[in-house]
Amino acid sequence: MKKTRKLNKFTLTNIKAYGIVILAFIILYPMQSAGLISNSISGQLVPICTYIVMAISLNLTVGFLGELSLGHAGFMSVGAFTGVITAICLQNAVPAPALRLLIAIIAGGIFAGIAGLVIGIPVLRLRGDYLAIVTLAFGEIIKNIINCLYVGVDASGLHISMTNADALGMVNGQLILNGPQGAVGITKMASLTAGVILILFTLFVVLNFVNSKTGRAVTAIRDNRIAAESVGIGVTRYKLTAFIISAALAGMAGALYAMNFSTIAAKKFDFNTSILILVFVVLGGMGNIVGSIIATALLYMLPELLRGVADYRMLVYAIVLIAVMLATNSEKAKQLWERTSFKLKNNKEKERGEG
Amino acid sequence: MTFISNLINGISLGSVYAIIALGYTMVYGIAKMLNFAHGDVIMVGAYISFCATTYLNLPPVVSVLLAMAVCTVLGVVIEGLAYKPLRKASSLAVLITAIGVSYFLQNVALLIWGSAPKTFSSIVPLDSIAxxxxxxxxxxxxxxxxxxxxxxxxxxxxxxxxxxxxxGMRAVSEDKDAAELMGINVNVSISVTFAIGSALAAIAGVLLCSAYPVLVPTTGSMPGIKAFTAAVFGGIGSIPGAMVGGILLGIIEIFSKSYISTALSDAIVFAVLIVVLLVKPTGILGKKIMEKV
Structure with missing residues (x-):
């Protein structure tokens, strides 16, 4: 009996998560093709999709693994630039844009996953705030290194330099990554459809991971590391698995994000971006995938919707953020909630008693 | 000679980091929270001092005192309005609220002073010593x-x-409940910590902008992050740790800027931090925390 109920809960979350995404797509896609959505919002659709993927993947680290990561944008950055380089290199070899986009996204995911492995091994030894600060440090290091990186491609292959564009020594080559100016000459290939497919893929990976044996081990480690260790769960291995999956998904999102612009610089993926994604996750509810999706969509659109108050929009955003946190987390608000729900319950019981 | 001059620059920059890091470390020690808005209090302090000297023609010392007074009030108000209701909430909720406060301060500054950079005139208008x-x-x-x-x-x-x-403050940071039982007013202790931290942030803001005289609403964020790393570097919660961490960080930053690469200096600073934390996970002077099952 208990087992079937649990299964139901799992399928219910699945239906909710996939359902929201598919429903949104069904509504938005015809509207976009018919030109019913204003240009400014239409341009935000792919970024929203990528940020939803970022939020879901960060939720895996923060919500299910229980470790605060302040450098998630770093993985996005690795994925974005790997994706751009792959896409430009394959321009002639793979003419179909959809296939090239797919390869670029996969490459972004693989490289970000490798970055996740390299960073995860030292980082996951630390705990709590120290882990948070080291992820922050890694995010900044990634940003800094990409800022100094010059990459170009010509007939003989890839050229990489850390000094300047002239040091690449290319013959009639194309400059891809130009240091602080970032990647240039990207062919825009991202579309709403690609974004939605990536979200569905992310949901598939994360939801199944969370409900797998490994996923349960990960949540056990979050709830009580020592207890989990004592029943024979290899903490490091499971933590690393979750961390790498999270990083790889972020890399895929990064690759898609980059393909939505013609130029992109590393400073886009800084500490503030990491924080922005963390805000989505926390407001949506840690460990709540559906919450992440809704919170990202709403919060990403909020500054856009507040265009009417132009100068004050980021201020309003900040106030909304503080107000929501106070309303959901403070002692007084909690007591108020309890009192109202208690009253409602009482009323219901009274009605039942009378009836 | 360049070595000595670099060393002096490093110690000077490190001292600014140390003063900011003190604010982080004290607040962390007593309230167990990462106050991300601290960096923006620095920026507010610098702006107040700038306005006092430029528009009101006040002497530099008075402007610093005014900045300290404003920041102290600001720190206490922020703590009372935004952090106090969340005393018992999860640390992540408090962190997000602090980020909200940080956005708030930056945007208020943007509305008041605009995004155009202000040139900060040094508070000590004396010639350099050769x-x-x-x-x-x-x-x-x-x-x-x-x-x-x-x-x-x-x-x-x-x-x-x-x-x-x-x-009393030390007692609260050691054990909040026991301190309360001993008759220490925890709320007042925490407010005083925020007041001191914010006053120090004002001083740091003025000193920072005297050395690097460009003032914009986001001036505080990068030094804030670096000072925070400095606090962790030295062992967060420890006052001498903040000092050691700040000065070491400043020296590393200036040395890597002049000897290795200007563009990579931040990466080197953070890489050193990571190495230190891996070798000594609670920072240079941090206490080892015993874990109970």
């Missing part, structure tokens, strides 16, 4: 910064060790 026949030039700002840092350090140590309030 030694060894002009080979070694020491700016007066760097001397003032280092002296201020040492003074603050001594006063703060005396305050926490000798006064009733300071002892």
């Amino acid at each position: 030694l060894f026949g002009g080979k070694l030039i020491i700016t007066v700002e760097s001397i003032v910064t280092v002296v201020a840092c040492i003074l603050i350090m001594i006063l703060l140590t005396l305050f926490t060790k000798k006064t009733r309030m300071g002892k």
Whole structure:
């Protein structure tokens, strides 16, 4: 009996998560093709999709693994630039844009996953705030290194330099990554459809991971590391698995994000971006995938919707953020909630008693 | 000579980091929260001092005192309105609220002072000192910064060790519930910590902008992050740790800028932090925390 109920809960979350995404797509896609959505919002659709993927993947680290990561944008950055380089290199070899986009996204995911492995091994030894600060440090290091990186491609292959564009020594080559100016000459290939497919893929990976044996081990480690260790769960291995999956998904999102612009610089993926994604996750509810999706969509659109108050929009955003946190987390608000729900319950019981 | 001049620059920059890091570390020690808005209090302090000298023509010392007063009030108000209701909430909720406060301060500054950078005039309008026949030039700002840092350090140590309030603060950071049972007013202790931290942030803001005179609403964020790393570097929650961490971080930053690469200096600073934390996971002077099952 208990087992079937649990299964139901799992399928219910699945239906909710996939359902929201598919429903949104069904509504938005015809509207976009018919030109019913204003240009400014239409341009935000792919970024929203990528940020939803970022939020879901960060939720895996923060919500299910229980470790605060302040450098998630770093993985996005690795994925974005790997994706751009792959896409430009394959321009002639793979003419179909959809296939090239797919390869670029996969490459972004693989490289970000490798970055996740390299960073995860030292980082996951630390705990709590120290882990948070080291992820922050890694995010900044990634940003800094990409800022100094010059990459170009010509007939003989890839050229990489850390000094300047002239040091690449290319013959009639194309400059891809130009240091602080970032990647240039990207062919825009991202579309709403690609974004939605990536979200569905992310949901598939994360939801199944969370409900797998490994996923349960990960949540056990979050709830009580020592207890989990004592029943024979290899903490490091499971933590690393979750961390790498999270990083790889972020890399895929990064690759898609980059393909939505013609130029992109590393400073886009800084500490503030990491924080922005963390805000989505926390407001949506840690460990709540559906919450992440809704919170990202709403919060990403909020500054856009507040265009009417132009100068004050980021201020309003900040106030909304503080107000929501106070309303959901403070002692007084909690007591108020309890009192109202208690009253409602009482009323219901009274009605039942009378009836 | 370049070595010595770099060393002096490093210590001077490090002193600024140390003063900011003190604010982080004290708040962390007592309220167990990462106050991300601290960096923006620095920016507010710098703007207040800028306005006082430029528009009101007040003498520099008065402008610093005014900035300290405004920031102290600001710090206490922020704590009372935004953090106090979340005393018992999860640390992540408090962190997000602090980020909200940080956005709020930056945007208010943007509305008041605009996004165009303001040129901050140094608070010590004296010429640099040339030694060894002009080979070694020491700016007066760097001397003032280092002296201020040492003074603050001594006063703060005396305050926490000798006064009733300071002892109370240490007790609260050790064990909040036990301190409350001993008759210490926890709320007042935390408010006083925020007040001191914010006043120090104002001083740091003025010193920082005297050395690097460009003032924009986001001036505080990068030094804020670096000072926070400095606090972790030295062992968060420890006052001498913040000092050691800050100065080491400043020296590493200036040395990597002049000897290795300007563009990669931040990466090197953070890489050193990571190495230190891996070798000594609670920072240089941090206490080892025993874990209970």
